[in-house]
Amino acid sequence: MNTARGAVRPLYAQASGSPIRAMLALAGREDMISLAGGHPDPALLPIEWLRESLLEVTGKLQGRSLQYGATEGQPELREASAALLTQRGLTATAAELIITTGSQQAIDLLARVLIEPGEGIAVESFNYPAALQAFRFAGARLIEVPTDAQGMDVDRLEPILLTERPRVLYVVPNFANPTGAVMPLARRLRLLELAAQYDVTLIEDDPYGELWFGEAPPPPLVQLNQRADSPAQVTYMTSYSKVVAPALRLGVLLAPADIQRAVVLAKQAADVHSGSLEQLKLSAMLGSNCLTPHLDVLRKAYAAKSATLADALRRHADGLLKFDTPQGGMFVWARLRSDLPLLPTQDWVDFGLQHKVLVVPGAAFSISNAAQPWLRLSFANPSPASLQQGAERLGRGLQGLASRTSSNTKTTPERTSA
Amino acid sequence: MNTARGAVRPLYAQASGSPIRAMLALAGREDMISLAGGHPDPALLPIEWLRESLLEVTGKLQGRSLQYGATEGQPELREASAALLTQRGLTATAAELIITTGSQQAIDLLARVLIEPGEGIAVESFNYPAALQAFRFAGARLIEVPTDAQGMDVDRLEPILLTERPRVLYVVPNFANPTGAVMPLARRLRLLELAAQYDVTLIEDDPYGELWFGEAPPPPLVQLNQRADSPAQVTYMTSYSKVVAPALRLGVLLAPADIQRAVVLAKQAADVHSGSLEQLKLSAMLGSNCLTPHLDVLRKAYAAKSATLADALRRHADGLLKFDTPQGGMFVWARLRSDLPLLPTQDWVDFGLQHKVLVVPGAAFSISNAAQPWLRLSFANPSPASLQQGAERLGRGLQGLASRTSSNTKTTPERTSA
Numbered sequence: 016m017n018t019a020r021g022a023v024r025p026l027y028a029q030a031s032g033s034p035i036r037a038m039l040a041l042a043g044r045e046d047m048i049s050l051a052g053g054h055p056d057p058a059l060l061p062i063e064w065l066r067e068s069l070l071e072v073t074g075k076l077q078g079r080s081l082q083y084g085a086t087e088g089q090p091e092l093r094e095a096s097a098a099l100l101t102q103r104g105l106t107a108t109a110a111e112l113i114i115t116t117g118s119q120q121a122i123d124l125l126a127r128v129l130i131e132p133g134e135g136i137a138v139e140s141f142n143y144p145a146a147l148q149a150f151r152f153a154g155a156r157l158i159e160v161p162t163d164a165q166g167m168d169v170d171r172l173e174p175i176l177l178t179e180r181p182r183v184l185y186v187v188p189n190f191a192n193p194t195g196a197v198m199p200l201a202r203r204l205r206l207l208e209l210a211a212q213y214d215v216t217l218i219e220d221d222p223y224g225e226l227w228f229g230e231a232p233p234p235p236l237v238q239l240n241q242r243a244d245s246p247a248q249v250t251y252m253t254s255y256s257k258v259v260a261p262a263l264r265l266g267v268l269l270a271p272a273d274i275q276r277a278v279v280l281a282k283q284a285a286d287v288h289s290g291s292l293e294q295l296k297l298s299a300m301l302g303s304n305c306l307t308p309h310l311d312v313l314r315k316a317y318a319a320k321s322a323t324l325a326d327a328l329r330r331h332a333d334g335l336l337k338f339d340t341p342q343g344g345m346f347v348w349a350r351l352r353s354d355l356p357l358l359p360t361q362d363w364v365d366f367g368l369q370h371k372v373l374v375v376p377g378a379a380f381s382i383s384n385a386a387q388p389w390l391r392l393s394f395a396n397p398s399p400a401s402l403q404q405g406a407e408r409l410g411r412g413l414q415g416l417a418s419r420t421s422s423n424t425k426t427t428p429e430r431t432s433a
Numbered sequence: 434m435n436t437a438r439g440a441v442r443p444l445y446a447q448a449s450g451s452p453i454r455a456m457l458a459l460a461g462r463e464d465m466i467s468l469a470g471g472h473p474d475p476a477l478l479p480i481e482w483l484r485e486s487l488l489e490v491t492g493k494l495q496g497r498s499l500q501y502g503a504t505e506g507q508p509e510l511r512e513a514s515a516a517l518l519t520q521r522g523l524t525a526t527a528a529e530l531i532i533t534t535g536s537q538q539a540i541d542l543l544a545r546v547l548i549e550p551g552e553g554i555a556v557e558s559f560n561y562p563a564a565l566q567a568f569r570f571a572g573a574r575l576i577e578v579p580t581d582a583q584g585m586d587v588d589r590l591e592p593i594l595l596t597e598r599p600r601v602l603y604v605v606p607n608f609a610n611p612t613g614a615v616m617p618l619a620r621r622l623r624l625l626e627l628a629a630q631y632d633v634t635l636i637e638d639d640p641y642g643e644l645w646f647g648e649a650p651p652p653p654l655v656q657l658n659q660r661a662d663s664p665a666q667v668t669y670m671t672s673y674s675k676v677v678a679p680a681l682r683l684g685v686l687l688a689p690a691d692i693q694r695a696v697v698l699a700k701q702a703a704d705v706h707s708g709s710l711e712q713l714k715l716s717a718m719l720g721s722n723c724l725t726p727h728l729d730v731l732r733k734a735y736a737a738k739s740a741t742l743a744d745a746l747r748r749h750a751d752g753l754l755k756f757d758t759p760q761g762g763m764f765v766w767a768r769l770r771s772d773l774p775l776l777p778t779q780d781w782v783d784f785g786l787q788h789k790v791l792v793v794p795g796a797a798f799s800i801s802n803a804a805q806p807w808l809r810l811s812f813a814n815p816s817p818a819s820l821q822q823g824a825e826r827l828g829r830g831l832q833g834l835a836s837r838t839s840s841n842t843k844t845t846p847e848r849t850s851a
Contacts, residue, residue: 022600022634022666027546027695036701057496065499069491069710073484078475081483081678116534116704123703127570128445132550149702152545182440216440248440260499262709277445283454284567285541285703286534290711291680292487 026152033144034360034379041364042373048405050324050392051373053192053345057396059316060260061300061309068299072292084291086283088114091298096267099301105238105251107269113278116289118222118254118266121278122146122185124285125218125250125270126153128277129183137175137184137215139167141348141380141389143192146185146220157382160184164339166191166198169205176213183216189224189232190344193380193391197342200233207240210247216274217247222254225310227343228318237269250274255297257345258310263293317345317395320402324394327403331410335417336390345395350388355413356420357386370412372405444570451562452778452797459782460791466823468742468810469791471610471763475814477734478678479718479727486717490710502709504701506532509716514685517719523656523669525687531696534707536640536672536684539696540564540603542703543636543668543688544571546695547601555593555602555633557585559766559798559807561610564603564638575800578602582757584609584616587623594631601634607642607650608762611798611809615760618651625658628665634692635665640672640684643728645761646736655687668692673715675763676728681711735763735813738820742812745821749828753835754808763813768806773831774838775804788830790823 035051042049072080087093093109100107115121122145130136132154138147140162150157158179161168167186175181186206188198198206210217219236233239237251250270255263270278282288300306324347325340338349358366360378367373377387392409394402453469460467490498505511511527518525533539540563548554550572556565558580568575576597579586585604593599604624606616616624628635637654651657655669668688673681688696700706718724742765743758756767776784778796785791795805810827812820 022632023546023691023695024549027698028691030695030698032698033701054501057500060496060499062494062496062499066491066494069487069494073487073491076480076484076487078478078480081478081480081680082475083472083674083679116707119702120704128441131442132572145702145705148698152699152702154550214440256501261501261705262499264704264706264708273441273446277441277448280445280448280450280566281570283451284537284563284570286538286682287563287679288682289534290682290708292714293708293711296710 026154030148030151033148035144035375038364038367038373038375041367046371047367047373048371048397048401048408049373050394050397050405050409051375052396053393054396055257055261056316056320059313061305064300064303064305064309065260065296068296068303071299072295080291080295084288086279086288088112088289089291089294089298092265092294095298095301099306100267100269104234105269106241111269111275113268113270113275113282114289114294115252115266115268115282116286117256117261117264118220118252119145119149120282120285121252121266121268122218122220123149124278124281125274126150126155128274128281129216130155135179135181137172137179137181138382139186139191140382141194141377142185142382143187143220144379147382150185159382162194162196164194164196165202166194166196167202167206169202169209172206172209176209176215181215183218184210185218185220186236187220188236189221190226190341192223192344193346193375193377194348195339195341195344195346197232203233203236203239207236207243207247207249210249211243211245215247217249219249219251221251222257223344224253225258226313226317226345228314228321229342232343258306258313259297259300263297265289265293265297320394320399321347323399324392324402324406327406328392328410331407332413335410335413345393347392347394349390349392351390351413352417353388354420355388355416357388359386366412370408372408372412374409444572448566448569451566453562453793456782456785456791456793459785464789465785465791466789466815466819466826467791468812468815468823468827469793470814471811472814473675473679474734474738477731479723482718482721482723482727483678483714486714486721489717490713498709498713502706504697504706506530506707507709507712507716510683510712513716513719517724518685518687522652523687524659529687529693531686531688531693531700532707532712533670533684533686533700534704535674535679535682536638536670537563537567538700538703539670539684539686540636540638541567542696542699543692544568544573546692546699547634548573553597553599555590555597555599556800557604557609557612558800559612559795560603560800561605562797565800568603577800580612580614582612582614583620584612584614585620585624587620587627590624590627594627594633599633601636602628603636603638604654605638606654607639608644608759610641610762611764611793611795612766613757613759613762613764615650621651621654621657625654625661625665625667628667629661629663633665635667637667637669639669640675641762642671643676644731644735644763646732646739647760650761666692676724676731677715677718681715683707683711683715738812738817739765741817742810742820742824745824746810746828749825750831753828753831763811765810765812767808767810769808769831770835771806772838773806773834775806777804778802784830788826790826790830792827
């Protein structure tokens with residue numbers, strides 16, 4: 016059966032599954048607190064709003080709703096999405112949009128139509144793992160651009176563009192996963208200049224941009240680009256997963272005409288179109304004008320949960336973790352004190368099982384998968400009580416690691432001189 | 434903007450859209466009869482059944498239904514699909530199945546995980562265009578296996594396996610699109626022997642298998658393989674598009690464990706999972722035990738429409754077209770009389786506009802896209818009256834072509850000696 020097994024390409028046969036998914040398999044265990052997932056708060060999922068839309072769609076059900084639809088998406092949802100983007104300051108018409116099966120599909124299709132196998136794509140130091148996986152499966156080589164608390168370090172980008180010559184760059188400028196970073200306006204403008212100068216196509220991924228707590232982030236790159244003298248090539252996508260519900264699997268892609276044409280051809284071959292009834296339900300939801308008040312609710316709730324986790328971490332893991340209080344999004348990105356050991360991902364799984372608190376280590380978001388002195392802690396999904404208790408357990412566990420390290424340092428002869 | 438345009442890979446930038454989709458854009462014109470699409474009859478789409486399921490799902494809506502779900506699919510739909518396959522004689526458990534966004538996605542994901550860019554895949558002479566497109570986009574080279582009225586000519590396969598060494602073969606054994614062919618049992622068994630002997634992974638695509646008119650086709654390859662002494666590697670997929678509704682975009686993939694793992698990883702990166710509510714709706718529909726009576730209705734209705742089109746063609750295009758009366762599926766595959774001209778696809782579009790009847794020329798289904806002496810005529814979507822009138826218009830148009838050809842033959846000096 017060796018040859019039969021060999022039927023799977025090594026690219027896929029040797030790929031590892033998502034470490035976060037492996038963690039989530041443990042999240043349901045008794046007495047486990049998970050700060051690992053990027054799932055919305057179940058209490059904030061709009062069941063009633065969806066229920067009303069379902070009834071509306073049911074009442075208006077026509078033969079057309081059951082037939083094959085356009086690859087680009089249902090006209091109602093393209094119109095509603097264009098209106099939403101316009102309201103946010105973008106220039107976008109329904110005809111320019113493609114409805115995708117979540118923004119994940121937009122990432123995947125763009126990777127396929129833009130990047131030749133073996134070619135490079137420039138990405139931030141820490142990234143959403145499923146984006147990196149999509150790029151890897153497209154055969155792309157990942158080119159790291161240094162990243163700090165303000166997102167991609169654009170000042171250090173130009174030498175990379177000169178030496179590595181990537182034609183495509185992936186960036187999450189708003190409340191990035193995992194870093195929570197927001198790219199300041201000056202960096203955005205400089206990134207657009209560089210993209211135009213070096214003919215780099217930007218993939219701007221914006222799933223979290225609406226989840227700001229204090230003030231809205233600067234305008235998206237695609238919007239700033241529309242005002243530029245020498246425009247760059249920018250594709251922009253956003254998702255309804257974080258602001259309505261992940262289960263619908265609906266996202267929106269805005270792309271220049273040649274890329275849009277290619278993505279439509281790719282999507283025809285990938286799945287013909289996304290589910291029509293999900294699209295009609297979401298159109299009905301958006302049509303009821305409930306999104307704006309719902310966003311207010313989400314912002315307030317996530318801001319409160321973010322503060323709860325940050326306060327609890329300061330109380331229970333003071334000195335062991337260093338982090339900025341999030342200004343939006345779903346994550347605290349915390350740096351481990353420098354004397355704490357750099358553990359491989361599996362050790363953080365074991366840590367989670369031992370201390371009953373799941374966290375995702377930085378390795379999961381890095382290009383190399385090598386151990387990193389960072390943890391991603393999600394405040395979105397757990398209850399406030401669980402956030403506090405999770406921080407307490409995490410603090411206790413980290414203290415254990417710290418004391419073990421210090422006793423190791425004392426007792427391991429090779430390390431006494433280090 | 435040249436470089437910007439160059440951002441799209443030539444594989445996609447130079448790809449042509451589906452000629453069938455181009456035809457369908459004309460199908461809505463006044464007084465046009467379309468025998469071109471593969472769309473189900475709108476009168477046979479189960480609006481009431483879906484409406485009841487929508488109400489059921491609405492009533493039972495939980496937070497879980499709105500949250501991220503498993504990449505493999507909603508448990509309810511995997512269970513219901515396993516029960517359905519088991520009822521049809523296959524050995525399949527829910528754990529072995531993946532719910533895909535239509536069987537199109539299964540084709541695409543299998544192409545991606547199985548075929549290295551540049552590698553070959555063996556396919557029938559005439560194929561579903563979107564499958565060929567998915568293989569091309571995966572970078573595959575298409576290897577033609579001669580095909581006749583009984584599907585893939587398995588006797589002529591072995592020399593191809595010896596010389597071309599494909600590791601993957603795509604086949605639609607039941608009421609294939611466009612040929613309508615059903616592969617006899619003996620060919621199925623021989624194909625499995627060859628696949629086992631030459632370590633070829635079979636992709637068995639079965640969207641039409643339940644739409645038989647007289648008697649059910651032989652068992653699927655995957656089922657026969659389960660009884661074989663030396664089993665081959667077979668992946669099997671079917672779709673709910675033709676038997677319930679295309680809009681749901683739901684299909685089922687059954688694959689050996691190593692391929693299943695790879696497809697799940699690929700799907701995580703492609704779209705995370707298919708829409709949950711579409712899955713819950715379909716589960717509710719299947720749970721109501723209405724599928725069996727619905728299939729009876731579909732079989733009778735499509736059998737009657739097939740007979741209507743076949744009779745009308747014999748009346749109006751006698752001698753100009755040669756075809757077998759379909760035993761299932763949605764298509765008449767008709768050979769043009771040998772003296773009729775081999776026209777490129779665009780000429781058939783013009784023919785359609787002139788005679789107000791759209792048909793798809795064989796070129797659309799061929800590997801080379803070269804003109805073929807075949808037409809695919811769909812009886813699924815038009816009303817019986819349109820089928821009759823469409824056949825009449827087609828016959829008149831073909832007679833026009835025939836008389837033009839014969840007058841050309843008389844007047845063109847170069848051809849008088851041919």
